[in-house]
Amino acid sequence: MATLRDILRKIGAVKKTQQITKAMNMVAAAKLRTTQGRMENFKPYAGKFAEVLGNLASGIDPEIHPLLVKKEEVSRVELLHFTADRGLCGSFNVNTVNAAQKWIKGQQDNGRDCSLTLVGKKGRDFFRKQGANITESHIQIYGKIDISFINQMARGFIARYLSDEIDEVHMIYTRFISMAKQEPTLVKLIPIEPPQRESETEKTAAEYLCEPSAEELLIELLPKHISVQIYNAFLQNEVSEHAARMSAMDNATKNCSEIVENLTLTYNKARQAAITAELMDIVGGAEAIKKA
Amino acid sequence: MGRLFLEIVTPEKIVVSQEVDSVVAPGTDGEFGVLPGHIHFLTGIVPGELRYNAGAGKESMAVTTGFAEVSNDKVSILVDAAEKTSEIDAERARQAMERARERLRKDKRTEDVDHLRAEAALRRAVMRIRVVEKAI
Numbered sequence: 329m330a331t332l333r334d335i336l337r338k339i340g341a342v343k344k345t346q347q348i349t350k351a352m353n354m355v356a357a358a359k360l361r362t363t364q365g366r367m368e369n370f371k372p373y374a375g376k377f378a379e380v381l382g383n384l385a386s387g388i389d390p391e392i393h394p395l396l397v398k399k400e401e402v403s404r405v406e407l408l409h410f411t412a413d414r415g416l417c418g419s420f421n422v423n424t425v426n427a428a429q430k431w432i433k434g435q436q437d438n439g440r441d442c443s444l445t446l447v448g449k450k451g452r453d454f455f456r457k458q459g460a461n462i463t464e465s466h467i468q469i470y471g472k473i474d475i476s477f478i479n480q481m482a483r484g485f486i487a488r489y490l491s492d493e494i495d496e497v498h499m500i501y502t503r504f505i506s507m508a509k510q511e512p513t514l515v516k517l518i519p520i521e522p523p524q525r526e527s528e529t530e531k532t533a534a535e536y537l538c539e540p541s542a543e544e545l546l547i548e549l550l551p552k553h554i555s556v557q558i559y560n561a562f563l564q565n566e567v568s569e570h571a572a573r574m575s576a577m578d579n580a581t582k583n584c585s586e587i588v589e590n591l592t593l594t595y596n597k598a599r600q601a602a603i604t605a606e607l608m609d610i611v612g613g614a615e616a617i618k619k620a
Numbered sequence: 621m622g623r624l625f626l627e628i629v630t631p632e633k634i635v636v637s638q639e640v641d642s643v644v645a646p647g648t649d650g651e652f653g654v655l656p657g658h659i660h661f662l663t664g665i666v667p668g669e670l671r672y673n674a675g676a677g678k679e680s681m682a683v684t685t686g687f688a689e690v691s692n693d694k695v696s697i698l699v700d701a702a703e704k705t706s707e708i709d710a711e712r713a714r715q716a717m718e719r720a721r722e723r724l725r726k727d728k729r730t731e732d733v734d735h736l737r738a739e740a741a742l743r744r745a746v747m748r749i750r751v752v753e754k755a756i
Contacts, residue, residue, distance in 0.1 A: 366632070369631075369632055369633045369634070370631050370632070372629050372634055373629045373630065373631050373698060376629060376689075376696055376698055377698060380662065380687070380689050380696075380698075384662070474737075474740070475630075475631050475632075475700045475701070476700070476737070476739075476740035477737070477740075479700075536660045536661060536662045536691075537659050537660060537661045537662070538661075538662045538663065539647060539648065539649045539652070539661070539662070539663040539664075540648060540649055540663075540664075542662070545662055545663070545664060545687070548648075548664050548687070549687065552686075552687075556631075559631055
């Protein structure tokens, strides 16, 4: 059985771990608030954008732009995959990596080549070890991204799509549903499927005066549409990461309390046993003297 | 006469959301003005100066690329970035321009994130300076 001092030392260690997890929880909470704020600020832009694009696209023949046309033969697909830069956020990274692996396997079973664009250190490390075909990886850019970086990224995909280097672009990111639920989500980036109009009462492109023509305007908006989606994925993924870390650290803190409780119980029992043993010794000794 | 409702939105935040009398913005096919009762209208926005009048006050802003929608006396302007001219510090913009140029001279790796950021910073700085100088 562990000695009293061993148990005490263990209690101290667990308490220190608890302090760390508690601090990480609070840091995650603070970061969550700021990223959530950014996500909220982005919503009006994204909403308005989808509305206008939907209105514009509804009256227009998809043949006008190659980004809207599905390629007949798809042999090479690109996946934009988001993970966190850091661990200690529960099953966050595992879930999204599993989702990506499953998707890649599905594509390969259909005889398609997969290449990856990775955001986040965890994903990069994993897929590099796997020997996957990595086009590009970005690490430690969460919180530093701005719209011009995203535009650049979108332009890269579009250029490679138009030069037939890749035939489809998808992305997997973790969507933030609630504090307790975040879900890996697959989105098809290219070819673009324009957002559906929500109601029939809205105006169609024909009712707008467009400058230049509706077609030209749409062509200008399509690359932006991809940027908007990527930006959204960045924000959602970041918020999800912090939410996941927060709940993971909350659990860890609770588990620490439980362990400390159990250890304290063991410690008290051991102490009582030691006292009892000592008393027995004394009583036994006294008995022996009396007899003698 | 009715009034217009102007909304300028960037991915980071809503910059302006208020009632105005008129708006002049830099469109793809040249500058255009909007008054109440304007026809439903859609156009691209190019980097430049956007002005609007609200009551007696005049406001001028520097905007980057994006697009504008006018419908039912509501003007929605969606751009990558927008800044009020009065909030632009000309001296700082000039310094930022110099810094960005310097960095671009030294650093030729065009694929690098830092390089892209410097390029974007240069574009922003140049546009700011242009708008400010016009305002003075």
